[in-house]
Amino acid sequence: MMGLPKSGYALQNNFGNFIVQSTAMRSVFLFLLSCCIVGCARQSNEVHQLNTRIDSLGKELTHTYKPGLGEFMSGIQVHHEKLWFAGQAQNWPLAYFEIGEIKETLDDIREYNADRPEVRSLIMIAPAIDSITHAIQQKDPQLFKSSFVLLTNTCNNCHFATHHEFNVIKIPNTPPFSNQEFKAQHP
Numbered sequence: 001m002m003g004l005p006k007s008g009y010a011l012q013n014n015f016g017n018f019i020v021q022s023t024a025m026r027s028v029f030l031f032l033l034s035c036c037i038v039g040c041a042r043q044s045n046e047v048h049q050l051n052t053r054i055d056s057l058g059k060e061l062t063h064t065y066k067p068g069l070g071e072f073m074s075g076i077q078v079h080h081e082k083l084w085f086a087g088q089a090q091n092w093p094l095a096y097f098e099i100g101e102i103k104e105t106l107d108d109i110r111e112y113n114a115d116r117p118e119v120r121s122l123i124m125i126a127p128a129i130d131s132i133t134h135a136i137q138q139k140d141p142q143l144f145k146s147s148f149v150l151l152t153n154t155c156n157n158c159h160f161a162t163h164h165e166f167n168v169i170k171i172p173n174t175p176p177f178s179n180q181e182f183k184a185q186h187p
């Protein structure tokens with residue numbers, strides 16, 4: 001007799017607990033679900049912002065200034081000229097610097113003007129560059145002169161091959177700039 005009300009109470013109590021627990025679980029579940037929804041919304045907002053940023057960076061890149069082949073060639077023209085006067089003055093460190101500038105510009109052409117079909121003919125200049133580099137390293141004025149003639153002829157051969165034969169390069173007569181000394185200062 002004593003057991004019945006107790007177990008009835010226990011049953012009721014268990015049922016009450018169950019309801020309390022299931023309500024608590026539902027709240028936790030709803031809370032977690034809303035966290036997910038808010039989190040997902042925030043995440044998709046961040047993805048959207050990143051996409052917009054990528055788009056605008058892409059637009060910036062297409063509008064970035066890139067020198068054309070003619071501009072690189074004008075740079076090479078100046079270094080070709082300075083190289084001659086450095087070699088004539090037997091200023092080998094300056095000559096080495098100038099041929100280095102020409103090599104760097106040729107690398108830039110390969111990188112930035114890869115879309116120009118003429119760039120495929122650029123390889124023909126390699127033997128002349130090697131020859132003049134060797135002459136500079138040997139500090140040999142005669143070899144420098146013959147290598148410079150070879151270099152200049154190669155410039156013109158490539159202009160010819162790429163239908164720019166009207167751009168004729170020759171050995172210069174006068175130094176290009178009056179404000180630069182070509183003679184070595186510490187021979």
Ligand code: HEC
Pocket residue numbers: 069070071073074076077080118119120121122124125151152154155156158159162164167169
């Ligand atoms: C790929 C082979 C090639 C080689 C090697 C080459 N050039 Fe050119 N050069 C060109 C082409 C192509 C143009 C025309 C570029 C353009 O469309 O603006 C040009 C243009 C030029 C121009 C005219 C630039 C201007 O806008 O007035 C000069 C100067 C020039 N080259 C100098 C040289 C010199 C100096 C050398 C050698 C040290 C040389 N080039 C080697 C292909 C070559």
